[in-house]
Amino acid sequence: QVQLVESGGGLVQAGGSLRLSCAASGRTFSTYAVGWFRQTPGKEREFVVGISMTGGRTYYADSVKGRFTISRDNAKNTVYLQMNSLKPEDTAVYYCAADRFGLGSRTAKYENWGQGTQVTVSS
Numbered sequence: 562q563v564q565l566v567e568s569g570g571g572l573v574q575a576g577g578s579l580r581l582s583c584a585a586s587g588r589t590f591s592t593y594a595v596g597w598f599r600q601t602p603g604k605e606r607e608f609v610v611g612i613s614m615t616g617g618r619t620y621y622a623d624s625v626k627g628r629f630t631i632s633r634d635n636a637k638n639t640v641y642l643q644m645n646s647l648k649p650e651d652t653a654v655y656y657c658a659a660d661r662f663g664l665g666s667r668t669a670k671y672e673n674w675g676q677g678t679q680v681t682v683s684s
Contacts, residue, residue, distance in 0.1 A: 573683070582641055
């Protein structure tokens with residue numbers, strides 16, 4: 562088990578940038594794949610991007626390709642989500658999640674979740 566804490570959310574104008582961080586506790590963080598998900602009221606949580614245990618593989622949802630970049634620093638137990646060219650439709654609560662069994666996009670696959678951080682993009 563790992564505990565995850567997201568930070569870096571906030572209010573930004575369309576076209577702006579934010580960097581989210583997902584800090585993990587535990588010495589085995591490097592053995593977990595990590596995903597970022599987002600959710601708006603009344604909608605299901607959706608996959609945004611994921612990164613493998615070593616950071617060698619990434620997988621992006623089509624809606625964020627070319628705008629968002631995921632990275633990780635296992636020495637710091639942290640995964641980052643750089644979000645550029647933000648759009649109002651990116652407004653959501655963003656969650657990071659960790660899974661021991663590899664990279665994937667299904668919400669049910671992930672067993673460890675953070676509390677979320679709000680991202681609001683104004684038009």
